[in-house]
Amino acid sequence: MAQTAGVKPMAIAGRVALERERCLGMTDAERAWRKQWLKDQVLAANEPVHVEEYWKERINPIRRFYRKPLDVLFDKLTPMLGASRAADYRVITGKLGLIAVGVMAIHYYFKYHGNDWTKKGGWRVTRSKPMVLPGQPGFPYKSERSKDSDYADRGYSKSSLFDGK
Structure with a gap:
């Protein structure tokens, strides 16, 4: 606002x-x-x-709760760093922490909840075939999938249920 x-x-x-x-x-x-x-x-x-009661009324309890760890840490570092530098470092640390949590959440999702043959939902990640031009090594491109059953497999052939017939 x-x-x-x-x-x-x-x-x-x-x-x-x-x-x-x-x-x-x-x-x-x-x-x-x-x-x-x-x-x-x-x-x-x-x-x-700085009026503490004013800030308590102005900032909601949930926000005060998740800000508390970095506030305590940087309150102790303020005498060494100075008020301005400590405030800058606090913001940078918070943002980098949120980015790290986001990256870990995305990694966790794709590692344990990706789309395979056991699930109906989830994001399916596919790779397109590489561009191989005449004169480059590997031309003409040969697919790693050897038979028709390898297409749309979604990891079924790697499961213990697959008998390979």
Whole structure:
């Protein structure tokens, strides 16, 4: 969601935000307003203030639960790395962890739940024949399947039920 929740943000700097507008001339009221506005832009030494209760209300419990391990780890590393670098490393570690879990899940699926003769569902992975042109070794291409029963086998010939007749 956008930071303004779909409402166009209002420019609080007013007409004098642009240098060109200020050069055209400012009234005393505009000068006083701009001076106060510039003074308001300076943050105090303790800002931004981290209010724990605010973040607990803002972030849902499930998200806090799965973020907790990396938060604890990088809270301990922050004094050594610095706040900015620790935050960057935390994001990178989280993303790489999610990528690794995704790769392992895909590997597991194709290793144990692929499409073979015992199942009706699952993704079937097939290989197309390689392109072999005249003059290249292996031309004309001979299939590794020796007889018609080898086609659409889906791994049945490798099972213990296959008698090979």
